[in-house]
Amino acid sequence: MRRVWSWAALIVGGLYFLLPLIGTIEFSLRMRRGEYSLDAYRSVLADAAFRQTFSYSVVMALLTIVLGVLIVVPTAYWVRLRLPRLRPVIEFITLLPLVIPAIVVVFGYIRLYNTSSILPLTGTASGTNLLLLCGYATLALPYMYRAVDTGLSTLDVRSLTEAAQSLGAGWVRIIGRLILPNVLGAVMSGAFLSFAIVIGEFTMAALLNRPAFGPYMQLLGANRAYEPAALAVIAFAVTWGCMGLMQLISRLFGTRIQPT
């Protein structure tokens, strides 16, 4: 009896998840009347705006990862080494982006960094790009920090640091050549998750008027019939690829992170 109910729950749930995926794929192939074709994909890939916005978002996602690593790795390391009492505070701050909706944060940016403020970031395109980058880094902060902190927890940070110092290494060298390689698996899993979040992000990019992939998808969705489905398939493949790589990496590095 229990087994019957279990299968029922899994089949109903499975159908709910599978049908939209099948539906999207089927719909994306329907562009040519009367037969299945890849026309919608061809149309999307041939669109210059697709290539521009997609590469813009890829670059933004990569920069977000770099900025996230630069902020999170030294901080998490330093807190573990020298300021353990500060850990709850830092942890609380890193969780804030999950509490404060992104739309509120970007609303604050627009108010705080407008053209009549001290730091008029929204006045120029490059300033707004920088602002969006920092916004994305805050979105990625909870995932990045948790991943890196978990990675660090498997290391004996103190002994490693002392060993490196006694060999004459400076701080930059310790973090860059010793800590970072040791938490690389954790950093990469945080990085792939960040990539998946940033690549299709809509709210911040739309409100800051940047030509990112998320707003492009939304615009296409409002004006076309079949291309959006093709975009959804592509976006799902990207998300799937990121999460798959993340799992693979954590499995590959899983043993290397273990304390020796």
Add this chain to the structure above:
Amino acid sequence: MRRIGWNWLGVLPFFAFAALFLVLPTMNIVIGAFQNPEGGLTLANLAGLASPRIVDSFAISIKVSLASAVLGCLIGFAMAAAVVMGGVPRWIKAPLMTFSGVASNFAGVPLAFAFIATLGRVGLVTMLLRQWFGINIYAMGFNLLSFWGLTLTYLFFQIPLMILIITPALEGLKREWREAAEVLGASTFQYWRMVALPILFPSLLGTFALLFANSFGAVATAYALTGSSLSIVPIMLFAQIRGDVLQDPHLGYAMAFGMIVVTGLANLAYVVMRTRAERWMR
């Protein structure tokens, strides 16, 4: 003392970043909610939230969030329980967890497209129901661009999130507890009602709060799905930021503040409940 001074320097970049791009922008909005256009303190903006349009938007937002959180919890729980203790083959768990990890991050614009392609007017399921069973769901009053349509769409990331969080909790239920209950003559129902559910209750309630906050703050999915036809809070705020549709910037700040309050309370409930849940999980 100098040592403490140097130590602080190490976390300065982090605090500077958090202050500039997280705390100060949010504070700015919160303060704006309590200011009049001249900069004086006022509660008039919060009082302005009582206008029917804004009350309606909060009501429908809360309804969608509640519905998607309740259904997400129930279905996610059923699926997690099926895998953990339902006697189905063990190999199902790993792919389900992997898929949940992907699907819980598959929100936003593409998710809306997926549901339009499936349950929209010419979507796959809509067409198949009509061709195979003669059921026209749109003639029956279903509309994807509505309360139920939005709820159904949100479930696509709500259920996986529930599965991800509740599976470890279900695995934390010790075999001894069930055995002890059975030795004392408890039926399966009694075991669930008097042992398992009370232990799981904080986890369930906490996850419920998290799911609620999760859908309350979602903008992109709803915007791509309904445009601005369904005025939930994030959509109204989006329109307000773009073009001051409320004709009062400070009312916009008050609305954003209202959003922070709702998601803040929900997250607080999650944290409190998780601390309680962890007592049993040692």
